[in-house]
Amino acid sequence: MSKLTSLDYADLINWIAYNKYGVLLNKTQMQKILYICYGVFLAENGNRLFEDDSPKAWPFGPVFPRVNKRFVPEVPPSSFNKEKEEEFLSQKEALRVVFDTVKKFHKYSAKTLSEWSHLPEGPWSKTIYGEDGSKKEIQWNQVIPDKLIADYFSKSSR
Secondary structure, three states: OOOOOHHHHHHHHHHHHHHHOOOEEEEEHHHHHHHHHHHHHHHHHHOHHHHHOOOOEEEOOOOOOHHHHHHOOOOOOOOOHHHHHHHHHHHHHHHHHHHHHHHHHHOOHHHHHHHHOOOOOOOHHHHOOOOOOOOOOOOOOOOOOHHHHHHHHOOOOO
């Protein structure tokens, strides 16, 4: 089991976006790209990308609360220490998912990514409104179930 956390993966996403594509991600972009990485990895491997946090249904879509609290979008990412770098390199499949996802989604705006995360067939919408869309009372901060995420991303081409 990897010792890498949601914060480590957020740092990696930020590092790739900035150093490979010259993009400083904002909080919403970070959250949605991290969510896509989490979902793709879960669908492809049957395991969570990290264990320290899970996506919650917030008004602007799926959010990882730990990352939301600690990610500072205005700060360019720094390099990783040797131990962290080795840990990332030992997680080849996770690294592939993150690099591929950032490559594809770094150019999308926060608005576009939020709109995508709210699609009726998506896990966020099913968590908030129920699988059949009949839930009337909205409760924010619910855990978005891994099963909904894995099912969605296994059917989705991202």
